[in-house]
Amino acid sequence: xxxxxxxxxxxxxxxxxxxxxxxxxxxxxxxxxxxxxxxxxxxxxxxxxxxxxxxxxxxxxxxxxxxxxxxxxxxxxxxxxxxxxxxxxxxxxxxxxxxxxxxxxxxxxxxxxxxxxxxxxxxxxxxxxxxxxxxxxxxxxxxxxxxxxxxxxxxxxxxxxxxxxxxxxxxxxxxxxxxxxxxxxxxxxxxxxxxxxxxxxxxxxxxxxxxxxxxxxxxxxxxxxxxxxxxxxxxxxxxxxxxxxxxxxxxxxxxxxxxxxxxxxxxxxxxxxxxxxxxxxxxxxxxxxxxxxxxxxxxxxxxxxxxxxxxxxxxxxxxx
Numbered sequence: 001x002x003x004x005x006x007x008x009x010x011x012x013x014x015x016x017x018x019x020x021x022x023x024x025x026x027x028x029x030x031x032x033x034x035x036x037x038x039x040x041x042x043x044x045x046x047x048x049x050x051x052x053x054x055x056x057x058x059x060x061x062x063x064x065x066x067x068x069x070x071x072x073x074x075x076x077x078x079x080x081x082x083x084x085x086x087x088x089x090x091x092x093x094x095x096x097x098x099x100x101x102x103x104x105x106x107x108x109x110x111x112x113x114x115x116x117x118x119x120x121x122x123x124x125x126x127x128x129x130x131x132x133x134x135x136x137x138x139x140x141x142x143x144x145x146x147x148x149x150x151x152x153x154x155x156x157x158x159x160x161x162x163x164x165x166x167x168x169x170x171x172x173x174x175x176x177x178x179x180x181x182x183x184x185x186x187x188x189x190x191x192x193x194x195x196x197x198x199x200x201x202x203x204x205x206x207x208x209x210x211x212x213x214x215x216x217x218x219x220x221x222x223x224x225x226x227x228x229x230x231x232x233x234x235x236x237x238x239x240x241x242x243x244x245x246x247x248x249x250x251x252x253x254x255x256x257x258x259x260x261x262x263x264x265x266x267x268x269x270x271x272x273x274x275x276x277x278x279x280x281x282x283x284x285x286x287x288x289x290x291x292x293x294x295x296x297x298x299x300x301x302x303x304x305x306x307x308x309x310x311x312x313x314x315x316x317x318x319x320x
Contacts, residue, residue, distance in 0.1 A: 043077050044078050048184045055140065056070060069087070069102065080193040083190060085106070089103075090135045092125055093124070095131060101304045102302060104302065133147070133307055143160045144160055148269075157271075164199040170182040170183075173285070182286065185295075189303070194298040194301070198293065204222050206255070207220065207254060213247070253273075254271055275298060275302065281295070281297075282295040
């Protein structure tokens with residue numbers, strides 16, 4: 001049975017005794033081909049040395065950005081084999097919707113066919129200066145962050161920069177669950193493992209990431225105010241209503257309701273990962289950290305994100 005933990009059991013790797021390397025997870029062991037378990041001698045089982053990516057060949061248009069992402073160093077082959085060449089496509093699809101798609105240039109990774117789920121296209125894309133949301137990036141190592149055009153100096157809505165995240169390695173944030181060890185925060189894009197991490201405001205107000213009966217209620221536990229944090233598995237299964245476990249549906253969208261002390265107003269935005277790959281989404285706050293974080297760990301597919309500007313909860317749902 002698939003639990004809410006990415007790993008049912010995680011052991012400390014003998015090859016990396018000084019770091020908190022993760023072994024193949026429960027989800028990986030039960031979903032990936034048997035060859036993954038039998039012949040994984042080429043895998044490092046360690047994300048610490050994953051080099052991230054470097055951006056090049058940037059082309060800006062009035063409605064977005066395209067660029068090439070290349071592996072920034074030797075492949076780490078943590079839980080799969082690193083894909084060396086990626087494509088970045090950013091499209092300002094509407095005033096309230098920003099599309100950020102990172103995929104393998106060869107297009108060998110599985111994506112959801114339009115015959116299954118037909119999304120609105122970006123054919124009516126708008127110009128950047130008419131968008132509520134702005135895509136910002138640094139080229140090396142590649143990272144991106146999303147801001148509101150009306151509040152460019154406020155804390156980003158989504159921020160993958162290492163400088164915005166806590167220093168690593170971090171021991172298991174939930175002491176009883178070694179899957180919550182945070183070895184490093186590089187962008188990882190392998191055939192069987194993808195990882196992307198974003199900083200969140202400390203104690204962020206997060207709602208969504210279902211389907212789940214959460215013990216914390218509608219507001220998800222990010223690991224502050226006595227909470228442990230959340231490991232939300234995206235893997236649909238036919239089971240009744242266990243607490244804090246994955247059940248019938250997988251809906252990888254969340255809303256964050258945020259108060260801006262400068263403007264003294266509250267706004268809501270949404271983040272949707274369009275993927276059918278099994279995954280775990282972690283909401284954690286490391287000890288003594290001044291930020292919380294969300295980390296996506298997928299066992300395949302691509303990183304296909306949609307950002308919705310809201311600014312009210314109802315508007316986010318309408319935009320979604």
